[in-house]
Amino acid sequence: MKPFQFIRPDSADTALDAISAENAKFMGGGTNLVDLMKLQVETPDSVVDIHRIDMGGFSETEESGLRIGADVTNTALANHPKVRKDYRVLSEALLSGATAQLRNRATTGGNFLQRTRCYYFMDTTRPCNKREPGSGCAALDGPSRIHAILGASDHCIATHPSDMAVAMAALDAQLHTRKPGGENRTIAATELHRLPGDTPNIETVLDSDELIESVTLPQPIGGTHIYRKVRDRSSYAFALVSAALVLKIHDGKIETVRLALGGVAHKPWRAAKAEKCLAGAEANDENFRAAAEAELADANSKGDQTFKIELTKRTIVAALSEAADRENAA
Template sequence: MKGFDYSRAEAVTHAAEQAREGARLIAGGTNLLDLMKLEIERPDALVDINRLELGGIERTEGGLRIGALVSNSACAADERIRRDYPVLARAILAGATFQLRNKATTGGNLCQRTRCYYFYNRDQPCNKREPGTGCGAIGGVNRIHAILGASEACIATYPGDMAVALAALDASVEVSGRDGSARMIPVRAFHRLPGDHPECDNVLEAGEVITAVVLPEPVGGTQIYRKVRDRSSYAFALVSVACVIAMEEGRIGRASLAFGGLAHKPWHDPGVEELLVGNEPSDALFDKAADVLLAEAKGQGANDFKIPMTRRVLKGVLREATGRAV
């Protein structure tokens, strides 16, 4: 591991000032420290933000504000989350192990990096790790890789579960800059698609610090998080679906869905929701929803199976959420 300077931030503005090129903020460090040990991340300095007052979950304008330093375990265990936003609790509990969830933070979880084999192997080409070197996964080992939103520069997937549920809930990320100014970023717009710059994971600007995640007013309905993976514990999603469905007089009155394991970011397609809302649930309708979702899906060989798998998982979730499960 490369040597680095270490300091503790005493205020959000101080952390933002220290978040310069070559420095990294650290809270739980469950992803960052692994990357540092492999020398994929080689920061000159670490800025510890654990002393900042960014913990706690509080009511705000009908919804909830989850501090950036709230652990994944505390978030999933909160009674208000479990009651009003169960899809979020279920998504968090589907990820990692309880030891990691005890340490991982809300803000850090959003910023975790891909688990692509080539990104983690410094002997292999990776445009995300070293722009311009190529993407070894294209034409290589790509079973876990993207079928949506990929580019010729990168086909990696975003590995998290929490952000998929946050996308289905239409949550926002609250960030603060060096001058103390704040802005809200919709979770659906927080992560970037790779395009020509896969080294950029999200839209955070230099000197910005995540201070909270804000959930909107509870919407009720049936909330499901389904994750298909190679094993039942400590495995990343091949396909996951976060679903919020509310029925009204036998028809779908509200629908919000997001998908994990398919793209460089939690995938949200408003066309799927527009198709579902106002219609009576049926397998034919669910097939059409899958057609919309997968219209531009592209396999890379070893991950071709994700296309029919996504169709089956989506249909199964919609059947359960609308009461048509058998």
């Protein structure tokens, strides 16, 4: 590992001073950053550990939503009573990810910003436009079954690996950030990550010195919440495909639907086309399949990912069917 300076500020202001240094990185739980530093994929000159900063924990917002400090661990977030009751899809997504030990350490901010699990990105002997712009994309010529089927480019076909961020996208969460000099801004979870285009090295709309301080969830919308994750083994594995769903049915018709997909794109994929098809429609398998077809109409595979197109459609239909059964039984 390359030598680096380790800085442990005790306030957001001192952290923002420290991050202004050249080639500095924030560290939340370190479960992704430190792994990548060991692989020489990340090579910061200084690491700014944000653990000692009080980011406010949990509180209820004025709109009866939930504010979550960016340093809240994945375990604490998954188990918070209001998350379990009102934002269950988020709790299920978090508990489907990684392991208990990792979740005890990983933070809300760090989970959003974890890097892709593309094998070639993590192997510095292989070309990768994300790690080294202009070097090429090894995934286009090698095994690539975990790669993207939506929104990919000829420069990068990586996927975003987070489960939590998919549920956050479905729930219309917002991130609140701060930059050196005190500038604050709010970013919708659906707008945080970028598609790769010809600059896959730029993964989010955040500046390199921008600190995520908190995340807010809007007023609960009720309904049935489901996080359905399809993976190669039933634990300790990232999603091949996942669906975060909130569904509310009234008199056999869909009153509310929020759907986001994981494992399919460079960002958590809010399924706007499927939502449009489903709004106000009869809750039946034919309409569920039509919505899945509409969402995947532009899907394509640049390698070994072809199977994921049908898998994603089936995952959407299965999540909708399960949620509809539960709604109808309630």
